Amino acid sequence: MLKLIRTNSENKDFINLVKKLDDYLTIVDGDEHDFYNQYNNIDVLKHVVIAYSNNSAVGCGAFKAFNTNTVEIKRMYTNTENRGEGIASKILKELEIWSNELGYNYCVLETGIRQVEAVQFYKKNDYTIIPNFEPYKNVENSLCFKKDLI
Template identity: 65%
Template sequence: MVLKIVKTSTSNPDFIALVKSLDSYLKITDGDEHDFYNQFNNVDVLKHTVVAYQNNTAVGCGAFKAFDKDTIEIKRMFTLTEFRGQGIAAQILKTLEVWAHELGYKNSILETGKRQTEALQFYKKCKYNVFSNYGQYKDMENSLCFKKILN
């Protein structure tokens, strides 16, 4: 199966559909805190997005935005349930990291919920290290923040 990762924009209908699936998934895992987290997931601010296609079917997505002059924040990472475990998310993340590095960024950070056990394992496997919660996640008990040096 051929996987193709396409750099795109937030107006891409496949990106929009995948983000809707992601939000439905997060509404369940985040529970009562969903509205808090959701306010920080507005796609309008995202200028760097990718969609992964397997045999012309959109199966995953991801994005990043500038956090500061040296750091990007990974956002909206998602792979459809039936396509998980195939390395798709790792390829999406790698594409985002390489793109950010090409643009001169040195670090990548992200936040995920402690209840999202698959995501926690995934980011650790991708060489992200837990570091202190930043910004709006500082006082969120359910949040776990990660950082990786891009090279």
């Protein structure tokens, strides 16, 4: 049984999942990892969702304010052994509901072109590609997405 909890970036399970995400991204992003990493500080994340299966943290995601009516989805991750179970979609949906409850109307996010699974995942969840926003405007590996919550 999957259980979703709302928390913040001080949650130890979130911190551990983000370490796994960063290990993965260090490999995928290669030389560009340091550039991306500077925009992924979890201290600013006050809205975090963690998925638990059998009391074990298996996935996470977060959002932060992007502007007055938009949030940016951050730090989406599912353990390798739990992928394909629909966990990430449930986390993302919970983040969308939570942000909408707080009065936000849109979600934006950035992912890397080389993260093929992530690109397919966001398209499957009704996110559309938009022009890259700052600080990713001229970054060839970046792909930005947006979803209307209203």
